[in-house]
Structure formats: structure tokens, C-alpha cells
Amino acid sequence: MKGHVVVAPDKFRGSLTSPEVAAHVAIGLRSAGSGQVPVVRLPVADGGDGTVDAVVASGFTRVEMEVTGPVGELVTAAYAIRDEPGGRVAVIELAEASGLRRLPEGGAPAPLTATSRGTGELMAHAVRHGATRIVLGLGGSACTDGGAGMAQALGVRLLDAAGNDLPPGGIALRDLHTIDVSRRLRGFEVVVASDVDNPLLGPYGAAAVYGPQKGATPGDVAVLEAGLARLAAVAEPGGVAYAMRPGAGAAGGTGFGALAFLEAEIRPGIGYLLDLVDFERHVAGARLVITGEGSIDGQTLRGKAPVGVAAVAARHDVPAVAVCGRRSVSDEELRAAGIEAAYALTDIEPDVRRCMAEAGPLLERLAGRIAAAFTEAGPSR
Template sequence: MRILIASDKFKGSATGSEVAAALADGIREVIPDAVIEAVPVADGGEGTVDAALAAGFEAITATVTGPTGEPVEARFAARFGEGRAEAIIEMAVASGLDVLPDGEKAPLTATSRGTGELIAAALDRGCTTIVLGVGGSANTDGGAGMLQALGVSLRTADGEVAPGGAALADLTSVDVSGLDPRIAGASIVLASDVDNPLLGDRGAAAVFAPQKGASADDVAVLEAGLSRLAHLLEAQPGVRPSAGDPGAGAAGGVGYAALAVLRASREPGIDVVQRLTGLAARVASVDLVITGEGSLDDQSLGGKTPLGVAAAARAAGVPVVAVCGRSTLSPADAEAAGFRAVYPLSEIEPDPAVSIANAKPLLVRVGARIASESLTR
């Protein structure tokens, strides 16, 4: 039996590669001669660079400004050859919640500057195609820090604006004429499955800032700052009005800055990763596909990794099953999404804390169960 495992991370428990390894151990307990291939996948957030490296990209490390100003060692993936150079940048490694010192959130002052510095580092290496994978960000600064790192001036009455979204309400002027000229010659892709606009009830502050530690009062402050930033930026020549565009609210508004100033195009992250890994061709050559992520829920149906993998399997006529920490999907929803079966770890271990701490041995047991049931179908 030929089996392809293409799983996203189980956040806080296991990387996509670790999920695949544990499932493979369980499968081989039942089918020792199974031919198992693992393909790391992601949806543009954490794990996107790992997927690119597994596809043959080169890892490049740069020291950048972390979300609260501390230096962070961050890597991106690059591929050179055939007259082109392409970079895959994962915002989370430079400006993400996971790199906050001691995990202490800073909803009003966290900056996306490090992400801009990674883009500059990719340009320094000659990359003219840059995929910006967003997700897991610590900031709600509308991409202000990213733009500053790339030469855009954002000023208040007292000088250059301070880091973070709260300070943006005091902006008095914006000047994009200093934007790194290499941006004009680069093709930038915003890899995101988020379709939220920048402002309003579905915007970056209202929907995502509370996950980054913002109180209700903080959300109001951040909304005012994002609104001021958009108002001033969109009065600048060459800036594309994008505050209402799908994806502008991604990553605390970094999506907006990318669309409006860097003139990025938006593409679902899973589509980008599938293209990098050649997933469609790999799926077509196997008998069973296993995909998964930590939580399989309504948000997953909006285009998260498992749905993208399921779509590729369905197009190839190959059955696909999903593994997850927990699932809130009804059997009908799971079937409509293309899954032949769903295997939540919560069926084995109902305590979420225990499941998170012991995901790998639980995944081994699930792998054995999938193998046993696949033989009877």
C-alpha cells in the first residue's frame, strides 16, 4: 500500500513532520511493507518555510527586529536558478507570537518591522519573487513596521512614529517615496487564507487583536490607528486603495500594507504550498492520503490545509482521511469536505491538556487504526 501523509502542524504539540513520523510508525505496526511518503504542508503560516525546504529550497538566516524590539534569528527559504530567484518568508518567525520574549504579549506596541527586514534580506540575495506567508503574528500595526523597514516614512508631530498599532492614531504624515526601489521590480505574493478587511467588525483589530492580548479598549485604540494609517497612505501616489480588500486584515494588517504599498497579489497559502511541493502529482501516485491539523472545525472549511489536501486527493480520485486533535465537524460536513473518515485524538484522550502533551504516542495509535481500517475497505 502506498500512503501519502500531508499534515499541517498540531500547534503546541507536533510539527507536520513529527505528525507524519508518528502516523507512519503506527501504520507500519499493521502494514510493515507500506510505502509511506511524507510531504510537509502549511497554509501560509507557521510551517510554510519547512514545506519549502522539504521541496528543495535553501535556508537563509538573518538577524531581524523581533515584535518587541529584541533581535531575533529568523530564517527564510530561497531557490536560485533558471534566471530567477524566489524567496519564501514566514512572518511568524520574525514578528510572531511564538518569538515574543517569555511569551508576554504586547498588543499595542508589537511591530512587524522584522518582517520587512526579512523582505529586504531576500532582496539583498537577488530574489525577485517573494512569497510572504502570514499567520501567527504578534502585531496589529497595519504593516507599519514592515513598511518602515523598507524605507517608508511614518511621522507624528514628534518625529518617526513609535512601534506598534497604538501609536498610529497620532500619525501626521506619510511618505512612500523612500520605499526600497527594488520592490517595484519584485513580484510579491501574500499567502493567506484570511479574507478579512482591514477595518470594521471583521477587521484586523476587532477579530484578531484579542488573540494577541488586546482588551476591548485596546481594540478601539488599534482600530483608530489602523484607520489613520489607511487614510494617510491612500492619499499617497502609487498606493492602491486596499483597506476593504479580502486579506487586508491578515496578520494585524500586514496584509493591507502588502496589498496597498508593496502591490502584492493574494493567493491562498495552501495553494502556494501545494505548488511548491508538487502535491498534486504526488497524490496521484498513491492509494491513500492522510492529512490533518490540530483543530478541524468551521474555520478549516474556509481553506485551511486539510481542505486543500482533500481537494487535491479528490481531483486525483484518491481517498483521503483526516487526523486532528479535535473535530467539531458533523459527519455530513466532513463528508462534504471530501474526508472518508476523521480521526480525532480526543476520541482516545478526552483531556485536551493530556492530548497536547502526548500527541505523538496518540498519533501512533491513530496510524495503526487507519492502517487496520484501510485493509477492511
């Protein structure tokens, strides 16, 4: 039996991290009698929740520190760092410091006042410890502040008409009068990794599309839209080039803040992060790639992690299959996206609550099915 198996899943949100998914799949393959087939575990992420976990599993070093959470309390957040030939690279996941999962337990969302400041504090810490390139993963945010808090943590001053620094949150942006970047921390480049292509403003923008997910009422959305529009007008007095760029609306407009204040480059999240962990090298010569995420649905097919993984596998003529909690797309849609088959936990346990609670053991059973279909009986390409 030639070739190895690459296990490269994203997280199962609410159940397992991507390294945990990969570990359970590997156990299932071994238990099914595929112990003689080498298994390479390479958890992946697309810039959202779990990005730091995924790159740490690939060899980055985890750094933890206390930063400002989305509603002002201190939270312990992590980023990942690694020395490379071109300099020190830090991977920072906005959700670690400024995500919905960082809201106090039992606390209500704060759509008007939540801040991205903690993300900027992580970035500043990494730069002061030698990072020359920041990979900023955007997703899962609790804030709609256009990256204002992040920028403030990096030394940008956002001032009202009286010369006072603006308080946290998107609502305060309506009072923005002047931006002072003279004290901004410098000496590093920023690459934004995001699978979101929304602009900053309008019906497909940060406030309209994602504000309600963060607890914003229709009235709150209008207030946030006005604040973001004011931020764009002051940051870009000559036009709206950054505001309309795809990805500017990511993570409550933090994509815009990275463009306008940090001169960032926005890259598709999964493609860039796969390059960062040298994924293509691991796929070369493989017999099979197993990817996946919690729910395989229409969003998956728009370019999320499993489709990105399958695209790399296809370049090497390696079949790709997926594991998931549940799926809502057809076999034909999966094959069109480069995924030969999807194995769902709900195929063997219809109770979704049990699937979430017992995701690990159920994944091991699914891996046994994959072993029977591909690593043992299935043909190599």
C-alpha cells in the same frame, strides 16, 4: 497493493510541527505492517505558523538570522529559499519574526506597540541575497500595525507632522502625516499567502476581530482602529480600495501593508503553497492521502490546510482522511469537505493534556487504524 500513500498534514499547534506529524504517521503505517506501501511525506501549511518548516521539508533551504522581535528585542528567525526556473523564491512566515510565539517568555503582549519590523528585515535579507519573489505567509501575529514596521524595514518612511519617523506599533499610526516610498527596496514581487479574508477596518477588521487575541482591551481596539484608519487614509488618499479588500486585515493589517506598499497579490494560503511544493504531482497515482491538523473544527471547513489537501486529492479520485488532536464537526460535514474520515487522538486518549504531551506515539497508533481501514483492507479507487 497498488499506489502510494501521501502524508500531508499541517502542524498540531503546541505539540508537533507538520514534519513531525508526518514522520509519526509514517512510522505508524510501517509498524502496522504497511511497509510494502511507499509513503511520501509532504508536510503542508496555509501561511501561518509552521509554513517555513513545511517548505523546508519539501526541499527549500532554511536561512536563519537575528531580526527585531515584536516588542523590539532581537530574535532568531528563519525563512526558506529555493532557486526556480523563473528566479529565486523566498518563503517568509510573519509568525517567525513577528508572531505571538516570539514574545519574551513570561512577558505580556503589547497590542499597541508590537511591530512587524522583523518580518520586513527577513524580506530585505532575502532580496539582498537574490530573491526575486517573496511568498509572505500571514498568521499568528503579535502586532496590529498594518504592516507599518515591515514597510519601514524595507525603506518606506512613515512620518508625523514634524517630519519625524513614527515609532513602532499601531498606536503611533494615529500621528501619521506623510508616507515617503522613494527609498523603498525594489526589484521583487510579493505574493501574500493567507487563509484570512477580513478587511482592514470595521467590525470584521484587523483590530476588532484579532486585536483581543493579542491582548487588546476594548479601549485598545478603538485606538488601533483609529490608527489603521489613518494609515489607510494617508496611503490611499483617493479611496479605500485596499483597505476593504479581502485579506487586508490579515496579521494585524499586514495584508494591507503588503498591498499598499509592495503591490502584493493576495492568494489563498493553502492553495498557493500546495502549488509551490508541486503537491498535485505527488498525489497523482496515490492510493490514499492522509492530512490533518491539531483541531478539526468549523474553521477547518472554511478552507484551511486539510480541506485544501482533500480538494487536490479529489481531483485525482484519491480518498483523503485526516488525523487530528480532536474534532468538533460531524461525519457528514467532513464528507462534504472531501474528507472521508477523521481520526482523533481523543478517540484513544480522552485526556487532552496527555494527547498534547504524547501526540507522537498516539499518532502512530492512529496510523495503524488507518492502515487497517484503507491501505490494507480498503479498496483503491
